Amino acid sequence: MIGFSARRLWAVVTKELRQLKRDRLTYAMIVGIPIMQLLLFGxxxxxxxxxxxxxxxxxxxxxxxxxxIDELHQSRVFDFLYAPATSAGAQTLLRDGDIKVIVVVPADFEHRLTTDQPPLQLIVDGSDQVVQQAARQLSQFPVRAYLEGRSLSPPASPVAVAAYYNPEREAPLNTVPGLIGVILTMTMVMFTAIALVREREHGNQEFLITTPLSSAELTLGKVLPFIGIGLIQTGLVLLLGHLIFQVPVRGPLLDLYLAALVFIVASLALGILISTVVRSQFQAMQAAIFTFLPQILLSGFMFPFEGMPRPAQWFAEVLPLTHFVRLSRGIMLRGADLASLWPELLSLAVFSAVALGVAILRVDKRLD
Structure with missing residues (x-):
């Protein structure tokens, strides 16, 4: 029986520390994940x-x-970007996702100040529950007291709030559209990165190197089957969301699948890019999780996008999930189509092209 030796134990510890130092990705994540979580959450x-x-x-x-109106603007809750002449024009902007809230001052505003009728109306995008919550807080704005210069503490003359697209404030209607993107992000990025790295680890890539395939053909050929898997997952979530939670698809179903297709390609492109950076399946899983965390936190799926500082919003605009959450909620809940949501689709297409281009350049068909 071998006795315990502190020197042998220290030798093993030293060996592991040296190995960790050589594994730059793991070392970076040990430092990077706490820093990223602190910045994201704090x-x-x-x-x-x-x-x-x-x-x-x-x-x-x-x-x-x-x-x-000026007082509402000074509250910094609203940025009045449009002033359409009619409510119909404003509702078109709401459906297309250009705005989140409509403030309507009725023609008989002065008369309403002398009655019990609400002098203002807020029409909010109910597909985002955080927006509903913020609007309902402002619904207690004391219009009469403010105009008469009295104390603003009593909730006099509350503002009427109308929540479009989800008036009952049912959580699944807000969650399921974004959940499609979350599931696709988690599976497509991780599966693709791990599958490509596994090929390299098992030596299967040596056989493919001897074939007359270009880097683009080799990379895309491995990824195309995952597109079908992603579309099956999309259909499964839509079916279960409808059967269990009665989540509707108010817009064109074909447009939703086209948006999902472009998002799947973007997620696969990210997975391919990761596979060209890491060396093992474990590193591929680490890197996939590392990219998944900021997407789920900054995309607007869990937390209000408008509540983030501008630098965080700029960074979130680079992430594919941010744009797909807008696409899925717009098509499923607001009844919008891809023609009105084309900036989000274009952002996904640009991300896919850039990520795939960089990944293909990094694919090397040499054994060394």
Whole structure:
């Protein structure tokens, strides 16, 4: 029986530390993951919603209506980007995802100030529950008390709130569309990266190197089957979401599948890129998780996008899941189509092209 030796133990510890030092990806994640989580949770994740894109329909055109609109703007909750002449025009902007809130000042605004009728109306995008919550907090804005210069503490003359697309505030209607993207992100990126690295680890790539395949043909040929898998997963989530949670698809179903197809390609491109950087399946899994965390936290799926600081929003615009969450919620809940959501589709296409291009350049058909 071999006795315990502190020297032998220290030799093993030293060996593992040296191995860890040579494994740059694992070493980077040991330092990077805590830093990233601290920044994401402590700085970027902010439940206090600000700067919601909004439109104002001022049908009264009086000095007091402009005064109230200015006060709402000064609250920094709304950014009034549009001032359409009619509510119908504003509702088109809401359906297309250009705005989150419509503030309507009715033509009889002055008369309503002397009655019990709500003097203002907020029409909100109910496909995002965080927006609904922020709007309902502002529904207690004391319009009469503010205009008369009295104390603003009593909730006099509350504002009427109408939530479009999810008036019952059912959580699955908000969750399931984004969950499609979350599931595809987790499976497509990880499966692709691990599968390609496994080929290299098992030596199967040596056989393929002897074939007259280009780097593009070799890379794309390995990935195309995953596109079918991703579309099957999309259909499965849609079917279960409809049967179990009664989640509708109000827009064109074909448009939703086309959006999912482009997002799947973007996720696969990210997985391919990861496979060209890492050396083992374990590293591939680590890297996939490393890219998955900021996507789920910054995409608007879990936390309000408008509550994040501008630098965090700029970074989130690079992530594929951010754009697919907007696409899926827009098509499924608001009844929008790809023609009105083309900027999100274009962003996914650009990401796919760049990631695939870089990955193909990194694929080397040599044994060394």
């Amino acid at each position: 700085y970027a994740i902010n439940m206090d919603v600000r700067h919601l894109p909004a439109a104002v329909v001022d049908q009264a055109h009086t000095s007091r209506s402009r005064q109230v």
